[in-house]
Amino acid sequence: MKEMCQVAVEEARRLGAEFADVRVLMTEREELIVRNDRVATVERGEDKGIGIRVLCDGAWGYCASRDLTEEGATTVAKAAVEIARASAQMKPGPVRLAPEPAHQAFYQTPIAKDPFAVPLEDKVALLLHCTEIILKTPSVALAYGWMSFQRKTQWFANSEGSLIEQILIRSGAGIQAQATDGSDLQVRSYPQSHGGQFMGKGYELVEELDLPGHSSLIAEEARALLSAPLCPEGEMDLVLDGSQLALQIHESVGHALELDRVLGMEANYAGTSFATLEKKGSFRYGSPLVHIVADATSPGGLATFGYDDEGVEAQSWHLIKEGILVDYLTSRETAGATGERRSHGCLRADGWQNLPIIRMVNISLLPGQGEPDDLINDVRHGVLMAVNRSWSIDNRRVQFQFGCEVGWEIKDGKKVRMVKNPCYSGITWEFWGSCQGIAGPHHWILWGVPNCGKGEPPQRAEMSHGAAPALFRKVKVFPAR
Amino acid sequence: MTKEHLMNIADKVFHQSSASETEVVITVTDEALTRFANNEIHQNVARNDISLTVRVFQDQRMAESATNQMDDESLRAVTERALDAVKVMPPDPSLLPRLGPQTYTPIHAVDDRLLSVSPQERADSVVAAIERCRAENLTAAGAHRTAFTSLFLANSNGLVAFYERTDRSFSITVFGEDGTGWASVSSFRWDDADPHTATTKAIEKAKRNRNPIELPPGVYRVVLEPSAVADLIIFLSVGFDALSVYEKRSWLTGRVGQKLFGENITLVSDISHPLHQGCPFDAEGYPTKKVVLIDKGVATNLVYDRVTAHRLGQEPTGHSVDPKGAFGAFPRGLVLVGGQKTLDDLIRETDKGLLITRLWYIGTVDPMKVLLTGLTRDGVFLIEKGEVTRAVKNFRFNQSVLDLLNSVEAMSEAERAGAPEWEWAEVVPAMRVSEFHLTDVTGSAE
DSSP, X not given: OHHHHHHHHHHHHHTTOSEEEEEEEEEEEEEEEEETTEEEEEEEEEEEEEEEEEEETTEEEEEEESXXXXXXXXXXXXXXXXXXXHHHTTOOSOOOOOOOOOOEEEEEOOOSSOGGGSOHHHHHHHHHHHHHHHHTSTTEEEXXXXXXXXXXXXXXXXXXXXXXXXXXXXXXXXXXXXXXXXXXXXXXXXXXSTTSEEESOOTHHHHHHOHHHHHHHHHHHHHHHHTSOBOOOEEEEEEEOHHHHHHHHIIIIIGGGXXXXXXXXXXXXXXXXXXXXXXXXXXXXXXXXXOEEEETTOTTOTTOOSBOTTSOBOOEEEEEETTEEOOXXXXXXXXXXXXXXXXXXXXXXXXXXXXXXXXXXXXXXXXXXXXXXHHHHTXXXXXXXXXXXXEEEOTTSOEEEEEEEEEEEEETTEEEEEEBXXXXXXXXXXXXXTEEEEOOGGGOEEEEEEEEXXXXXXXXXXXXXXXXXXXXXXXXXXXXX | OOHHHHHHHHHHHHHHOOSSEEEEEEEEEEEEEEEEETTEEEEEEEEEEEEEEEEEEETTEEEEEEESOOSHHHHHHHHHHHHHHHHTSOXXXXXXXXXXXXXXXOOOOOOXXXXXXXXXXXXXXXXXXXXXXXXXXXXXXXXXXXXXXXXXXXXXXXXXXXXXXEEEEEEXXXXXXXXXXXXXXXXXXXXXXXXXXXXXXXXXXXHHOOSOBOOOSEEEEEEEOHHHHHHHHHHHHGGGBHHHHHTTOSTTTTTXXXXXXXXXXXXXXXXXXXXXXXXXXXXXXXBOOOEEEEETTEEOOOBOOHHHHHHHTXXXXXOBSSTTSSSOBOOOSXXXXXXXXXXXXXXXXXXXXXXXXXXXXXXXXXXXXXXXXXXXXEEEEEEETTEEEEEEOOXXXXXXXXXXXXXXXXXXXXXXXXXXXXXXXXXXXXXXXXXXXXXEEOSOBO
């Protein structure tokens, strides 16, 4: 496949491209969904193709095909050059790519147990066991069990001499109970919603999660929520569990600091960002407790790799330091456009079919100290919310509203009762500015987000966000009703 | 690839398979898209792919496997993977035999003009839009997409289903001094998705979106343009799945047959509507029927997959979302019947209210009430005494779609609207509603 990459690069250069990079990608996947007592989905698939990006007459062109022959490689190279030349008529300035050394390298996700080697019948039996337990609870109408495994083998080459092979493996699993009385529907998921936990690990992730051991608890909580009181309403303290905080980081920090958004390149669909360039180095994004780090080297992250999809080496850097905005997520083009010396390596594509665009790497809130109970002890009146149920933020990443599956009202430092339909909303910098406590490293978990959408045509990307439970003061809290 | 090519591939799989029933699904995609921002083309892409899924059925068990390689060795491997998997599946008593040959509604959704669009032609439309914006000191961002897709489904019982479609879409966001304007067009015909029309509308909105004022959150009379209506109605539609009603997870639980809305609300699932020309079969290969979901305010019918229909003694409607009927059904091709007025009429007849162009990032807060939250975007305007008078900064809303449909005062004629970037559309009108719950402000008019 390396030869295929080189054929395409050489053809693009022969046709006049100033720069070209090529990815040949093979993806293997296995998806299992158990719905109540039925195996709803068992799909094993593979997918292969080539995508070439060229810079020609100062403009970009991209073409992708499943044809992995030498003829196919030269055909996509020719088409990409033709597309770039069509773009050039409306591309006033030259593209300046921030420099990156040429790499000849190999990287592989370290795993303990190959998920594709585990017998399918064992996986199905485990999920059916979980849903059987969940369905024993009265009022539970629907039980789900999910598993998902993926292995991506990618060869990358560019016209600057890089030649990189990577094998990236990830696993995911989760369970869910839905309880209803015909007029209300309550949901509890483990370990989090949106399909469960996903990590750059092998089948050991499934074993660590102990799905059967949590099946009864989520079913009981879903049933209990049907008769629970509504979440209280007002401005009050809010304690978020790590999985909800992960989504808060994703929506109000990660997307806001994608430099293509900041520069207006995603304006028509994903939107722009309030976090404009002049704010770098001075804007108070959060309280002094808030340190947020982007890290493509985090063990177990969904966006942990050796090199991004334009051959830039994986890095770790602060986005927010002591509450101050200090940096962005960048590519070679956007780093070059803003005078940075090197890209941070955030350019990634959804498969070979799509042009790489700036995507989050793993973005995490660094842990503080102490126990989650210390945070609760510090609350006179507030709510602890856990596991995301609804999410929404405006196209400049300023005003957000989230809902969670479950809440517990806190009074005088104690959890006093379970409450349903908990929601909160706020303004990004006010919310992060109200952070007054973060639990310690023992409670910090890297949570996977396997379904982030961005770009036109739409692309899906995967990344993780590390977080420990945290306390926020004077937040607008209310029940969905 | 022609239908005959695809049938040849399916025949090879049938020949390889030892299962009692075998099914093949092939999706062909040939797509190109030109993206622009900051008044320049910054992404220009093309891709083609074929996806083949083999489903095998044996002794009340099913498994499937997929590939995008069509050579003989790949077809053999994908079939064997499915056959290996089906051996270890537990039996599924709900599984129904595969269908035999069916008759489908004739659909014409291919425009030959769209089969040969060059990158230069796609770029020319973008250049024209950018030049118009530049001339007015405005900045444009957007996307111009053309595509050909086909879907082929065949099984070893003789069923053969085939649907092919072309698409063109153009969407544009125009930045003025203080705010933005947006518009989009989409169709399976090249001539019916004219970028010039969308650009004119987006420029007008951007120029009008100046010096925006901030109004307080509250309950407002609003005029929702068709795009905003389409974004809301799609969330209503999931409740018409008969399986979710049976499982008491739908807002329609216990309410089918009741009058829930005013006489002015009629909602139909109709893939054969001239503006849809959607796929005439579902994931099980069953012919998709026209279904009246709400008739003059009465919730009349649900949509059924084969398994749920069999369980409840009903006829399937051809809306199944998966081959086993495990996840229920979804009413594709929505048509919300409109009124006789124009959007200008709706504005002119409004004493005081807000005109809302588009919504963004909508999520379900409570599915049993179809309570949604989301934001306005790219143009909110104050209407006073029948005239658009001021630009207004954006809001967050928390609004039940059920309540919304009970406060519709007037509607325009229905048109194709939706989100081209999500590649779906509905046929819906603009509507004026007496109460819309705007709960927060965002401080921006973009």
